[in-house]
Amino acid sequence: MKKLYLSAATLLLSAAAFAQSDIYYTVSFPNAAHHEAEISMRVPEVPAGTFRFRMSRSSPGRYATHEFGKNIYNLKAFGEKNTLLSVKQVEGDVYEIAQHGTTVIISYTLFGNYMDGTYVGIDQSTAHFNMPAAFTWVVGMEKRPVHFKFNDTEKYGWKVATQLKPEAAGTYYAPNLQYMMDSPTSLAAYKMHSWEVSNPDGRKQTIHLTSHSDDDQTTIDAFGEMVKKVTLEAQAVYGELPVYDYGNYVFLHDVHATNAGDGMEHRNSTSIVQSTPKIAGNENRLLGTFAHEYFHSWNVERIRPKSLEPFNFEHANMSSELWFAEGFTQYYGEMLLVRAGLRTPEMYTRTIAGLVNTVLNSPAANHYSPAQMSRYAVFADAGVSIDPNNNANVFTSYYTYGGATALALDLRLRNEFKLTLDDYMRAVWLAYGKVKPGSNIGYVEKPYTIADLQAVLAQVTKNPTFASEFFSSYIYGFEKNNYVTLLDKAGLILRRAQAGKAWSGQLRTTTSDGGLMIQNNTVQGSPLYDAGIDVGDIVLTVDGKEVKDITTYNSALEGKKPGDKVTYTYKNRTGNHEATVALQENPAYEVVMYETAGKELSAAQKEFRNKWLSTKVK
Numbered sequence: 039m040k041k042l043y044l045s046a047a048t049l050l051l052s053a054a055a056f057a058q059s060d061i062y063y064t065v066s067f068p069n070a071a072h073h074e075a076e077i078s079m080r081v082p083e084v085p086a087g088t089f090r091f092r093m094s095r096s097s098p099g100r101y102a103t104h105e106f107g108k109n110i111y112n113l114k115a116f117g118e119k120n121t122l123l124s125v126k127q128v129e130g131d132v133y134e135i136a137q138h139g140t141t142v143i144i145s146y147t148l149f150g151n152y153m154d155g156t157y158v159g160i161d162q163s164t165a166h167f168n169m170p171a172a173f174t175w176v177v178g179m180e181k182r183p184v185h186f187k188f189n190d191t192e193k194y195g196w197k198v199a200t201q202l203k204p205e206a207a208g209t210y211y212a213p214n215l216q217y218m219m220d221s222p223t224s225l226a227a228y229k230m231h232s233w234e235v236s237n238p239d240g241r242k243q244t245i246h247l248t249s250h251s252d253d254d255q256t257t258i259d260a261f262g263e264m265v266k267k268v269t270l271e272a273q274a275v276y277g278e279l280p281v282y283d284y285g286n287y288v289f290l291h292d293v294h295a296t297n298a299g300d301g302m303e304h305r306n307s308t309s310i311v312q313s314t315p316k317i318a319g320n321e322n323r324l325l326g327t328f329a330h331e332y333f334h335s336w337n338v339e340r341i342r343p344k345s346l347e348p349f350n351f352e353h354a355n356m357s358s359e360l361w362f363a364e365g366f367t368q369y370y371g372e373m374l375l376v377r378a379g380l381r382t383p384e385m386y387t388r389t390i391a392g393l394v395n396t397v398l399n400s401p402a403a404n405h406y407s408p409a410q411m412s413r414y415a416v417f418a419d420a421g422v423s424i425d426p427n428n429n430a431n432v433f434t435s436y437y438t439y440g441g442a443t444a445l446a447l448d449l450r451l452r453n454e455f456k457l458t459l460d461d462y463m464r465a466v467w468l469a470y471g472k473v474k475p476g477s478n479i480g481y482v483e484k485p486y487t488i489a490d491l492q493a494v495l496a497q498v499t500k501n502p503t504f505a506s507e508f509f510s511s512y513i514y515g516f517e518k519n520n521y522v523t524l525l526d527k528a529g530l531i532l533r534r535a536q537a538g539k540a541w542s543g544q545l546r547t548t549t550s551d552g553g554l555m556i557q558n559n560t561v562q563g564s565p566l567y568d569a570g571i572d573v574g575d576i577v578l579t580v581d582g583k584e585v586k587d588i589t590t591y592n593s594a595l596e597g598k599k600p601g602d603k604v605t606y607t608y609k610n611r612t613g614n615h616e617a618t619v620a621l622q623e624n625p626a627y628e629v630v631m632y633e634t635a636g637k638e639l640s641a642a643q644k645e646f647r648n649k650w651l652s653t654k655v656k
């Protein structure tokens with residue numbers, strides 16, 4: 039208790055240096071070894087009436103709810119002269135103070151031991167903050183400026199990496215709650231690699247890679263040059279960089295085998311947490327997250343759906359536009375690695391196959407549109423529910439669904455209009471994302487709706503009928519583009535990956551009770567699903583042969599052909615059963631290059647592919 043009173047008194051004294059209405063946070067780490075931080079929030083000029091403050095339940099870049107309030111405790115409130123105030127917890131993450139003066143100080147302990155882009159990770163090597171997961175805020179004071187003071191950095195040898203604006207007093211500034219919550223902050227002994235970039239108008243800005251990893255500076259510098267190539271290809275798509283609010287963009291990069299892993303975009307930074315032991319030797323596999331998250335610097339951070347503007351921190355944020363915001367970004371993230379020379383076109387065929395399989399071999403994609411799947415994000419995006427779901431049949435990721443849609447649109451624009459998806463993205467950027475001259479921090483770019491995206495496509499193609507039909511069929515509807523024909527234009531072949539091979543369905547299994555227990559929901563339309571076999575069933579025999587593990591299961595099906603009917607015996611809570619399973623051909627697709635398949639690539643196909651996948655950096 040004595041420490042808390044002293045902390046409150048210190049905060050009251052130090053606040054004089056700041057504007058009278060600004061909110062001031064102080065963060066200390068007396069117990070970092072046990073993943074704790076001590077946080078104080080000083081709020082001046084508190085009006086009369088109930089003082090209501092809370093923790094967030096959602097976070098920028100996430101669309102489901104997260105119960106951040108569970109990780110704060112020892113919460114207390116003080117007024118003038120360190121008077122202890124009475125706090126009432128009215129919800130799990132909401133607090134009220136009925137009687138108070140003009141200044142209120144909230145103090146609490148924060149626990150954080152999950153290193154990713156959504157939560158908080160604290161130990162003696164780092165304190166990695168996602169702001170909604172760490173800081174209480176005052177309801178009704180969202181427009182007030184805020185300041186942060188991070189103590190104990192010298193004790194642990196940490197430096198501060200953040201998009202918050204540094205101040206002379208060793209503090210960091212955000213103009214309002216929205217900017218604050220969008221500003222992840224990492225304290226660590228990181229190494230940095232920076233480079234300067236220029237816009238066509240001559241504006242110079244700096245991009246920083248801050249990596250907290252077990253790598254030397256030479257490795258960080260070399261990796262930074264690879265990341266630089268990706269950022270330049272992204273810039274080439276739009277023709278310019280966004281105007282970063284303080285002239286800087288920061289990659290907050292943390293690499294360690296114990297990390298949870300994640301990538302989370304923000305307005306002038308991105309939090310990338312990766313779970314490899316180190317960067318060295320893993321450079322190529324780490325780059326995909328950088329390419330995706332940096333493309334968000336335009337698409338979602340500034341080209342922003344109206345459904346997410348402004349972001350609401352009190353509940354899930356639902357959007358019908360994630361097929362574009364996340365899906366088109368997914369498409370570009372991987373494709374830009376090819377343009378940057380960091381992936382070969384042959385390597386990229388595996389990415390294309392993954393996208394196409396999403397739309398052609400997903401039960402959900404056969405029944406639900408990209409817009410519908412976007413709205414399901416409030417349940418699917420790392421949500422907190424623990425009960426089983428039927429996602430295998432009712433959900434397909436808006437990342438890959440949207441990515442496959444972007445792929446089709448790009449190839450169609452190139453073939454039918456002599457345009458590119460780059461042309462379309464630039465037009466959307468100019469209409470809805472680019473900050474107009476004279477704008478300042480906090481400026482809200484013009485948010486878009488699906489109808490707006492359709493209107494831009496009509497404008498770019500000069501063909502409203504095409505735009506209307508595309509959106510009706512592939513955004514609001516769930517029709518499928520002809521990927522065989524589209525990919526052939528680039529000398530790529532879409533074909534069955536295991537043609538003629540018998541398939542019973544996608545399986546995840548474990549040995550149990552004398553047989554093989556199915557651990558996943560069987561997929562609608564698969565042989566096992568049609569035979570009435572599902573999760574929890576224990577398969578005993580296949581074609582008269584006992585199955586004890588996945589090896590004996592596969593052995594029982596060896597030599598079978600599509601169309602063969604095989605007898606299964608299995609058991610569940612209702613007893614023993616027998617079913618006839620009609621095997622099918624494995625529906626999975628692969629994409630191969632003409633050259634790989636031994637076919638001659640025409641000059642037109644070669645030109646089409648080169649224009650699509652070659653560098654756009656001049």
